[in-house]
Amino acid sequence: MERYFKRNISSVDGETSSQYISQPSLKPSMLKKVDINDLPWDPADRKRISDYDPNQREEIRRLYWQREPYQPGGHVFPQKVIGSKERRFVDQVGHQGGSDAFVSSGFNCWAKKKRLATHAGDITSFHYKALQKCEDLMKPKQSIAYVFQRQSERDARWGSHHKTILGLISLFPEVVEVLEYVKEDGLTNALSQALQRKDQNIVEAVSLVNGTTSSLQRLREDGFDEILEHAYCFCEQYKLERVNMDDVYITSRNRKTNMTNRHYFEFDIFNTVLDRQIQEFGDRFGEVSTELLSNISALSPRDSFSMFDKKKLINLSKMYPCDFTHTDREKLDGELDVYYDIIRRDEKFASLNGITDLSKLMVETGKDISYRYVYRLLKLALVLPVATATVERCFSAMKLVKSELRNRMGDDFLNDCLIGAIEKEALLKIKDEAVMKRFQQMEDRRGQLN
Known part of the structure; x- marks a missing residue:
């Protein structure tokens, strides 16, 4: 209980003796704010951080970290006999390391430099933890204000995502209709289906590659008017406002440009998308x-x-x-x-x-x-067709069959398992009775499978 009381120093005439007088702790609301520019440098004159106003504690702590180490000069440290000589700590040597030993019993192994590293300790020591806390305190991204700012940005971002999801829900039937149109009338649909067939025909693949390339090029040159007519029909069906292609194009930030709506949608959107598709198609099927x-x-x-x-x-x-x-x-x-x-x-x-x-x-x-x-x-x-969809499905099945838990599987057992994983359609036609009969006839067994 001694730390909750303050010792009363006896007077000169001896009228009052040493006694303890209760000192109630101050409430945070009773603490006064101080001028951070007038904070004392000497550690002996500093107050505890908890004695300052709660709104200033972090700022004061950060200010003390930013200041250079304060070491009073002219202090004569006590000597100690080490070996045959008397030695003592000299403050002119430079900055010395240590922990609470400097304010308690003192560090007494200055003659052995390696002891200083041992005294500092590893990553679990007091020195390392203090250094980490100092670095975290000096980083702006570790502050509470920065965390609140990032959280507010995330909330705003998710608010826009929520609006997008609500818009998708309201237009879900129309989105499904557009996707069905792309699925049925896609120019590359025939080539994609041909490349995924198991009985792939090279001649048919060559003709489909040439035909798809020509179709994409014709669509880029003469297909915008047809797409625009489909868009107008869609607007009339669902009573949507039609965009006048001769008007000046206005950006999403309500800024006018020096081009028309037709120029923007045809050259900046339609042709750009088709150029990327033609380029990717050319990369996959080059000369x-x-x-x-x-x-x-x-x-x-x-x-x-x-x-x-x-x-x-x-x-x-x-x-x-x-x-x-x-x-x-x-x-x-x-x-x-x-x-x-x-x-x-x-x-x-x-x-x-x-x-x-x-x-x-x-x-x-x-x-x-x-x-x-x-x-x-x-x-x-x-x-040659090692990169077709059938072979890719085989490799995908192999990743599922030979996993990390079954990575010591032999080649024969792996082949048997892959046949069952890949040829599912053929295995569905085989009856269970035929499998049991074949297994029973392989060799004599004690029991009979029913």
Whole structure:
């Protein structure tokens, strides 16, 4: 209880003796604000932070942190015998480190410099925690005012998001109708569906790539009027205000520009979107990719090998210099004439649909050995669609089957699991009784599966 009382010093004449007089603690409302420019420098003259007004405490604490360390000079520290000499702390040496030891018993190992680092301690020491608190206090982003400002910005942002969601809910039927229109009448829909089919036809893919590119270019040149007419019909159907395309375009901030509405919507919006789509389409199906697909189409057996082109097949072999040397290409040149003349007359090859059926039939009839360079081209053409949607689905299924908890799975077991994960349509046609019967007949078992 001693800290709650203040000692009364006895008078000179000895009339009053030492006694304790109760000193009630001041309420925060009774504390007076001080001028922060007149704060004392000497630690002995400083008051506790809790003795200042609550509204000034953080500011005073920050001011003391910003000031340089104050070290009174001229103080004679006591000497201590260390070894054969008397030593003491000298304040002219420089700034010394330490903790509460300087205000209690004192640090007495100045002769051993390594002890100072030990005294400072690691990241859990008093020094490190004080340094971290100082750095946090000096950062403006750590202040309460900054936190409140960021929170108010988030509230304003989420308020705008809420308005957007409410607008989407009110126009949800119209949004669904527009999405259905895009799904059914999209220019790239036919190509996308063709590339996702398992029985992908190279010839059909080449024609779809060329046709889609031409359609996008025509839409960019002559399609704005048709899109504008659809937009006007939509406005009339739902009684919306039509925009006059000849008026001056006004920005969202109500600023007039030097261009009309038609110029803005046609060139800045419509053409920009189509240019990005055409550019992305060109990146995916560039000249090299299109030429490669066109050369592969010369292997197609459809319509009695009507797409056969010897020059394209030679160019296809040049695209694979690691698989076809100069000598191999010369042998392929002579082999293609004989291959085309014999295959075209064979009735077995008359009703084939794609290069997959062609490669299977060549293996069955032994022509893969007779025309091994042509068959090598077929294998390269079959390996080419490794980036199609079917193969991508296989890799996606493999990520689900071989997870972090089953990362030590062998190749055989992984193949068996992938077949079940990928060929779901085929597995649904197999009855459970057939699976149990096959499992029971593999070897003798003690029990019978019912």
